[in-house]
């Protein structure tokens with residue numbers, strides 16, 4: 001009989017009291033074939049993922065919901081075993097728009113609650129993409145209402161800088177439990193990570209593979225990390241890949257990571273990082289690749305009043 005190894009994914013406690021798995025499936029893709037998101041979610045749940053990250057602007061909530069529903073129907077997981085995050089898009093920042101937007105996401109996801117709802121960006125725009133300058137402190141009141149209505153268990157933000165986070169934190173009745181932003185070996189973000197931790201806000205890493213990812217050929221020349229023999233040696237020492245070393249580095253810094261993949265073997269590979277530990281010296285080696293390079297600069301919002309970077 002073939003018995004499948006179950007990966008023990010560690011958990012982090014949020015200030016809301018709920019626990020979040022340290023590794024989740026990212027689901028943003030510029031291009032996807034029909035069914036590809038659903039398939040990725042199904043492979044991920046089969047592999048042991050219990051945390052899935054989506055957003056209304058990814059236009060994939062329906063497929064993500066199908067994947068989840070299929071796995072619940074097959075008895076692989078129960079709803080309460082899963083941690084599902086989605087995000088409020090920038091054109092729904094008026095307080096009164098938050099609950100209707102979340103209800104639309106829930107309908108697409110086929111869920112009656114989500115685990116975490118995030119303000120995707122601190123900028124607000126209209127459907128034409130023009131800056132509407134809505135204060136995210138106002139948006140936050142709608143987010144708090146979503147918790148009170150039981151539509152989401154926890155609320156947080158994404159792409160907020162220190163100043164924005166501090167102002168929101170001070171005015172919030174329900175504190176943001178996470179800030180999701182880009183963190184990886186080439187963008188180590190120590191200052192913002194420390195600020196988050198000092199405020200009991202969990203820093204969550206998006207684009208956790210950074211320049212290691214094959215999706216970033218546009219950064220050729222900056223991607224020395226891929227060819228650097230030191231990272232290769234580390235990977236070889238542990239019998240892991242460079243991507244796994246990058247993910248493990250984040251986990252050891254106490255940062256949950258959300259790698260995206262449409263490839264079954266990579267989905268499995270990215271979860272398989274809880275059975276080894278980098279030494280302090282090795283953590284410093286990975287950390288030394290920092291070049292403060294953003295893969296996701298959000299330049300389309302650069303002219304907005306609340307552009308964070």
Ligand SMILES: NC(=O)c1ccc[n+]([C@@H]2O[C@H](COP(=O)([O-])OP(=O)(O)OC[C@H]3O[C@@H](n4cnc5c(N)ncnc54)[C@H](OP(=O)(O)O)[C@@H]3O)[C@@H](O)[C@H]2O)c1
Pocket residue numbers: 025026027028029053054120158159180181205206207208209210212213214215241243244258259260261262263266267269270296
């Ligand atoms: N809040 C925000 O504003 C924001 C912004 C960006 C991203 N995110 C979230 O974070 C998630 C991850 O970020 P991301 O998708 O930009 O970047 P990423 O996860 O760092 O990289 C994804 C790319 O890496 C490839 N890949 C995955 N595993 C690999 C491995 N083991 N070895 C080599 N290549 C591998 C994937 O290819 P294949 O798919 O072909 O396997 C994909 O092209 C997103 O999907 C989304 O959920 C949030």
